[in-house]
Amino acid sequence: MSEFGGPDTLTWTQVFVRLAAAALLPFLIGLERFLRKKPIDFRPFVIIAVGAAGLVMASIELLHSTADPQSRIDPTRVVEGVITGIGFLGAGAMFRQGNFVQGAGSAASIWTAGAIGLACGMGEVWLGAIMAALVLLLLIASGPFTAKWDSTSLDEHAGESD
Structure with missing residues (x-):
């Protein structure tokens, strides 16, 4: 199998497996x-995770392609940037009216999709799978408990204040 970049870097098979996992798990x-008709569907989850995986793999490739041991290339800065950027996306998914906040579950899910993508991009597909399984378990198991709250309209909370 030909290598993705220079010596000691990712093969095409590794790239495919990591990106496929980064797409499937957040999907x-x-x-x-x-299916629960939440404000954000599956597409942003996949796009965010695949983008995060691609960025971390690119940073790994950049690190391996630099022969200078004095190089200041730090792949963890990519991780920091991805997490910060996804935080802004998540914040945009939430809104508040009085004491009622809506979209926090979607925001947290989006942020976790980015973390799953980063883990898969780093080659830790098992970690991404465990994160996805735990989040899915929580979302599915909590459905009956949150159904009553989800069906409550914001109008009922409009008069509430801090």
Whole structure:
């Protein structure tokens, strides 16, 4: 199998497996949100996770392609940037009216999709799978408990204040 980049770097098979895992695992979380008619469907979950995986793999490739041991290339800065950027996306998914906050579950799910993508991109597919399984378990198991709250309209909370 030919290598993805220079010596000691990812093969095409590794790239495919990591990106496929980064797409599939958050897709399952997004599908759960879609089926429950939440504000964000499965597409952003997949796009965010695949983008995060691609960025971390690119940073790994950059690190391996630099022969200078004095290089200041730090792949963890990519991780920091991805997590910060996804935090802004998640914040945009939430809104508040009085004491009522809506979209926090979608925001947290989006943020976790980014973390799953980062884990898969780093080659820790098992870690991404465990994260996806735990989030799915929580979302599915909590459905009956949150159904009453989800069906409550914001109008009922409009008069509430801090």
